[in-house]
Amino acid sequence: MSKQHDRLQRIAVKDNVLQIAGRPANQLVAMAGGTPCYIYDRNALTERVQSLRSVMPSDLKLHYAIKANPLPAVVYHMAGLVDGLDVASQREMVVAIGSGIDPETISFAGPAKRVEELRAAVAANIVINVESSLELERLYQLSSELQIKPRIALRVNPDFELKSSGMKMAGGPKQFGIDAELMPDVLSGLDTEKVDFYGFHIFSGSQNLKPDALIEAHAKTFELATRLCELAPAPVRHINIGGGLGIPYFPGEQMLDVVPVAEHLQKLMDARTGRFKNAEIVMELGRYLVGEAGYYLCQITDKKVSRGQTFLMTDGGLHHNLSNSGNFGQVIRKNYPVLIANRVTSEEKETVEIVGPLCTPLDIVGAKLELPVAEVGDLVVVFQSGAYGATASPQQFLSHPEVKEMLV
Numbered sequence: 011m012s013k014q015h016d017r018l019q020r021i022a023v024k025d026n027v028l029q030i031a032g033r034p035a036n037q038l039v040a041m042a043g044g045t046p047c048y049i050y051d052r053n054a055l056t057e058r059v060q061s062l063r064s065v066m067p068s069d070l071k072l073h074y075a076i077k078a079n080p081l082p083a084v085v086y087h088m089a090g091l092v093d094g095l096d097v098a099s100q101r102e103m104v105v106a107i108g109s110g111i112d113p114e115t116i117s118f119a120g121p122a123k124r125v126e127e128l129r130a131a132v133a134a135n136i137v138i139n140v141e142s143s144l145e146l147e148r149l150y151q152l153s154s155e156l157q158i159k160p161r162i163a164l165r166v167n168p169d170f171e172l173k174s175s176g177m178k179m180a181g182g183p184k185q186f187g188i189d190a191e192l193m194p195d196v197l198s199g200l201d202t203e204k205v206d207f208y209g210f211h212i213f214s215g216s217q218n219l220k221p222d223a224l225i226e227a228h229a230k231t232f233e234l235a236t237r238l239c240e241l242a243p244a245p246v247r248h249i250n251i252g253g254g255l256g257i258p259y260f261p262g263e264q265m266l267d268v269v270p271v272a273e274h275l276q277k278l279m280d281a282r283t284g285r286f287k288n289a290e291i292v293m294e295l296g297r298y299l300v301g302e303a304g305y306y307l308c309q310i311t312d313k314k315v316s317r318g319q320t321f322l323m324t325d326g327g328l329h330h331n332l333s334n335s336g337n338f339g340q341v342i343r344k345n346y347p348v349l350i351a352n353r354v355t356s357e358e359k360e361t362v363e364i365v366g367p368l369c370t371p372l373d374i375v376g377a378k379l380e381l382p383v384a385e386v387g388d389l390v391v392v393f394q395s396g397a398y399g400a401t402a403s404p405q406q407f408l409s410h411p412e413v414k415e416m417l418v
């Protein structure tokens with residue numbers, strides 16, 4: 011398998027059929043109701059959380075950011091494994107509450123929260139990560155209106171960024187959070203009669219595979235947190251240091267080595283002083299927890315050769331798995347790991363373009379892939395598809411059937 015991905019060295023195969031969660035891929039597809047579908051492996055989710063916990067400081071709190079995969083079955087399973095859930099909208103909040111987790115461990119981040127969303131969050135007693143001064147004013151009003159003291163943390167737009175990140179979400183002018191340099195004023199004006207102050211949320215970036223970059227961001231995050239804690243008007247109960255741990259998607263990318271990141275974090279946590287010392291440290295992760303546990307499967311519906319290029323046409327594509335198509339934040343499109351699930355290896359290979367049913371050349375499932383010679387009816391599987399899949403894709407575009415999802 012030339013130029014494919016190291017993920018493909020860690021798969022189970024029986025009778026040349028990919029096994030997912032100990033079962034043949036085609037059997038799971040039948041269970042899910044056919045293609046196109048996402049299959050999520052429950053044990054893989056559990057193992058991922060356990061292996062991360064085994065290296066991270068024992069008192070580090072792990073949260074799951076459910077926008078990565080908000081399927082209720084996934085969220086409920088994750089709720090039993092992590093210390094809290096992070097939501098980004100009122101509807102996500104309702105799913106998180108449905109898991110039965112303690113509302114105090116649910117936090118709500120997001121720029122441009124609507125007043126109705128803030129009201130719902132106050133009523134639910136979850137922690138709201140406040141992202142502007144006006145949002146704080148609105149919470150003061152809701153505090154009087156509902157006679158509930160909103161639980162709040164202040165989201166800080168740090169004066170640094172997580173270097174070499176898949177997505178830049180901090181440093182410089184940003185729509186997220188309140189600029190670090192404005193925090194002294196915001197903190198001195200904070201009315202703790204009206205809101206219950208929990209702490210700070212400092213999120214500096216996402217999808218990072220470089221331990222050194224994460225270590226540097228953590229050092230700067232702790233530095234900033236130290237300064238902020240001294241200015242806080244009330245004891246600081248928690249500091250959310252963001253996440254940023256990435257997973258390998260493309261050829262040549264390696265799994266992130268979390269050990270040096272964890273060791274450094276332990277040192278930072280041990281070295282804390284003053285008001286920072288007793289605050290809980292929270293890490294919030296999305297794709298790192300769920301991304302590798304998900305598989306997107308579609309079926310080959312047609313095969314043709316156009317001017318020397320072989321095309322495998324499938325019933326799934328960009329409308330279900332936008333990230334894999336390369337249209338969700340990628341500059342240059344690269345392939346996710348892809349296989350023919352019912353024909354994993356073969357002596358006979360060919361180079362193919364795998365495309366979906368949409369009337370746009372952007373609908374690519376895999377480009378220039380060398381794969382076993384496939385036939386109509388075969389199953390294409392896309393790995394690393396557990397995060398930012400079904401709900402991060404334009405499913406209505408061209409009105410094809412909705413993707414099926416199943417946790418096994």
Ligand SMILES: *Cc1c(COP(=O)(O)O)cnc(C)c1O
Pocket residue numbers: 075077078096119213216217252253254255294295296297298397
């Ligand atoms: C999206 C998001 C996350 C999760 O990001 P991943 O890259 O999936 O780990 C965590 N925190 C916040 C504030 C987010 O917006």
